[in-house]
Amino acid sequence: MTLHLLLEGVIAFLLIAGGAFIFIGSLGMAHLRDFYMRLHGPTKATTLGIGCMLVASMLYFWGTEGKPDIQEMLITLFLFITAPVSAHLLAKTGLHLKLKHADKTLGTPVELRPEEVGEKPVPHPDRGHD
Amino acid sequence: MLEIALFTCLALVVAALGLNVYRLTIGPDMPDRLLALDTMYINSIALIGLLGLWLNTKTYFESALLIAMLGFISTVAVCKYLLRGDIIE
Numbered sequence: 237m238t239l240h241l242l243l244e245g246v247i248a249f250l251l252i253a254g255g256a257f258i259f260i261g262s263l264g265m266a267h268l269r270d271f272y273m274r275l276h277g278p279t280k281a282t283t284l285g286i287g288c289m290l291v292a293s294m295l296y297f298w299g300t301e302g303k304p305d306i307q308e309m310l311i312t313l314f315l316f317i318t319a320p321v322s323a324h325l326l327a328k329t330g331l332h333l334k335l336k337h338a339d340k341t342l343g344t345p346v347e348l349r350p351e352e353v354g355e356k357p358v359p360h361p362d363r364g365h366d
Numbered sequence: 367m368l369e370i371a372l373f374t375c376l377a378l379v380v381a382a383l384g385l386n387v388y389r390l391t392i393g394p395d396m397p398d399r400l401l402a403l404d405t406m407y408i409n410s411i412a413l414i415g416l417l418g419l420w421l422n423t424k425t426y427f428e429s430a431l432l433i434a435m436l437g438f439i440s441t442v443a444v445c446k447y448l449l450r451g452d453i454i455e
Contacts, residue, residue: 239368248371251419255375258412262382265405266389271397274389278405282382286412289375293415296368297424307427308415311434315408318438322404325445330397332449 239299247299250292257285270337271330279323287312372419379412400444407437 239247264277294308386409390402414430446453 244368248367251368251371251375254412255378258409259378259382259385262385262405262409265401266385271395271401274398274401278401278408282405282408286408286415289412289415293419296419300422305424307424307431311411311427311431314431314434314438315411318434319408322438322441322445325442325449326397326401326404329400329445329448330395333395333397335395335397 239296243295243299247292247295250288250295254285254287254289254292257281257288259285261285270341271335272327272337272341275323275327275330279319283315283319286315372416376413376416376420379409379416383409383413396448400441400448404437404441407433 258281261277261281261283264281265274268274268277290308290312294305297308298304383406386402386406390399390406393399393402411430411433414426414433418424418426443453
């Protein structure tokens with residue numbers, strides 16, 4: 237079954253945009269100077285890139301087979317939900333391990349309490365601690 | 367038109383995977399390598415999607431869904447291990 241020319245153009249555009257975003261995200265991760273800068277590339281650009289690519293794939297199979305399929309949208313939705321969660325955990329790990337950072341990276345981990353960086357034991361109220 | 371776009375996209379994703387391997391090799395600390403692995407599984411999902419487009423089949427999307435779930439779970443597990451020294455407390 238052949239595709240409409242306009243639909244084919246939209247699919248080609250989404251594929252190129254997805255590939256470009258994925259490449260830019262990985263380039264940022266390989267090139268930037270410290271961990272907190274490198275975290276930006278994969279979490280934003282790569283997630284948008286894979287979203288574009290899976291939407292292009294869904295449109296292609298919708299065009300050739302005539303009925304929409306929810307599976308690609310499911311993968312996209314799952315990745316869009318999980319990417320911020322894993323980025324937050326990675327940033328917390330970087331703060332916990334006290335990684336070196338470039339001078340341009342502003343901010344210090346003041347929001348971490350002593351028991352979160354392992355300087356004090358975690359208080360347990362049911363064991364007599366305050 | 368679609369074929370040119372498909373092969374351009376394939377080349378870009380493979381180049382991105384090469385950059386991830388570079389960061390995985392030289393990454394100075396553990397979270398850098400973890401971030402590289404996290405990006406690598408997302409890029410391999412893209413590669414599987416492109417393979418499905420190339421071969422004109424929908425068989426491989428289940429594996430993409432599986433890779434997405436297991437990759438997220440393993441990233442969270444290694445993060446918890448680095449944060450607390452333990453996975454399930």
